[in-house]
Amino acid sequence: MEPAPCCSASYSYDDYKETADWLLARTNKQPKVAIICGSGLGSLADLLKDKVVFPYKDIPRFPTSTVVAGHAGRLVFGKLNGRECVCMQGRFHFYEGYSIQTVTYPVRVFSLLGVESLIVTNAAGGLNDSYNVGDIMVIKDHINLPGFCGQNPLVGHNDDSFGVRFPCMSDAYDRDLRALAFQTAQEQNCDSFLQEGVYCMVAGPSYETIAECNVLQTFGADAVGMSTVPEVVVARHCGLRVLGLSLITNKVVTDYDSDVKVNHEEVLATTEIRAQDLQRLVSHLVTKI
Ligand SMILES: *[C@@H]1O[C@H](CO)[C@@H](O)[C@H](O)[C@H]1NC(C)=O
Numbered sequence: 001m002e003p004a005p006c007c008s009a010s011y012s013y014d015d016y017k018e019t020a021d022w023l024l025a026r027t028n029k030q031p032k033v034a035i036i037c038g039s040g041l042g043s044l045a046d047l048l049k050d051k052v053v054f055p056y057k058d059i060p061r062f063p064t065s066t067v068v069a070g071h072a073g074r075l076v077f078g079k080l081n082g083r084e085c086v087c088m089q090g091r092f093h094f095y096e097g098y099s100i101q102t103v104t105y106p107v108r109v110f111s112l113l114g115v116e117s118l119i120v121t122n123a124a125g126g127l128n129d130s131y132n133v134g135d136i137m138v139i140k141d142h143i144n145l146p147g148f149c150g151q152n153p154l155v156g157h158n159d160d161s162f163g164v165r166f167p168c169m170s171d172a173y174d175r176d177l178r179a180l181a182f183q184t185a186q187e188q189n190c191d192s193f194l195q196e197g198v199y200c201m202v203a204g205p206s207y208e209t210i211a212e213c214n215v216l217q218t219f220g221a222d223a224v225g226m227s228t229v230p231e232v233v234v235a236r237h238c239g240l241r242v243l244g245l246s247l248i249t250n251k252v253v254t255d256y257d258s259d260v261k262v263n264h265e266e267v268l269a270t271t272e273i274r275a276q277d278l279q280r281l282v283s284h285l286v287t288k289i
Pocket residue numbers: 128129130131195196222
């Protein structure tokens with residue numbers, strides 16, 4: 001049996017540095033772009049050329065994955081459409097039992113590797129009535145619901161070498177990168193299913209009740225999921241530019257008479273259908289960052 005992931009953790013600058021230095025000593029690649037692949041979207045990393053691959057379990061201090069369908073656990077360096085990138089094939093979720101600091105550990109490592117821009121992808125439930133299954137939502141803003149309840153990865157001692165105590169979040173999702181996503185989608189003929197909206201994070205792993213979905217809609221959220229926000233908070237704290245993309249894999253149920261039931265298999269099946277479009281979008285976009 002795998003040891004249970006650590007439920008509370010605090011890391012020092014030296015921990016992140018040790019991981020980054022270990023990686024830098026083993027690859028001569030210096031990516032400026034990092035990509036975190038969401039559920040079922042890990043095949044993006046397979047498109048990289050001249051790959052150098054590190055299973056998480058081999059990287060010092062790096063968290064190791066528990067296996068969830070649709071997630072691998074490896075860091076992949078390589079060229080995406082000619083552009084040097086580093087991809088997380090499989091991310092860490094709070095619902096797996098990792099502390100919120102462990103979930104975001106890789107982001108600070110990226111920063112120490114010299115990464116300047118972070119692209120995060122996820123699978124999300126559509127809350128906005130005008131969204132269709134298979135739409136891709138460019139994240140314009142987020143609602144950090146776990147943060148409302150004290151689960152913010154920046155809680156605790158602030159390490160000034162990464163960022164300030166009270167980081168601004170009103171510019172969390174880079175305006176230029178969002179515009180670039182729309183421009184690229186137009187060029188790639190996939191703008192017909194591109195949306196822009198607000199992503200709300202819930203801890204999971206249970207999906208939302210009908211009452212909870214109604215609350216999230218009232219809050220102004222367009223999509224809901226169980227990831228992304230902690231990584232974005234930490235990325236902004238250390239000055240990375242962020243682009244977030246949500247693949248709408250299902251529409252949430254808001255009607256008590258509905259017999260529709262969300263399940264993970266269906267989410268993965270939808271992801272597979274649109275994953276290629278998302279990959280195409282990301283791989284053309286990275287060359288322009
Ligand atoms: C839903 O999405 C549409 C299209 O992007 C947007 O115009 C609208 O403001 C969003 N929100 C609601 C509550 O409909």
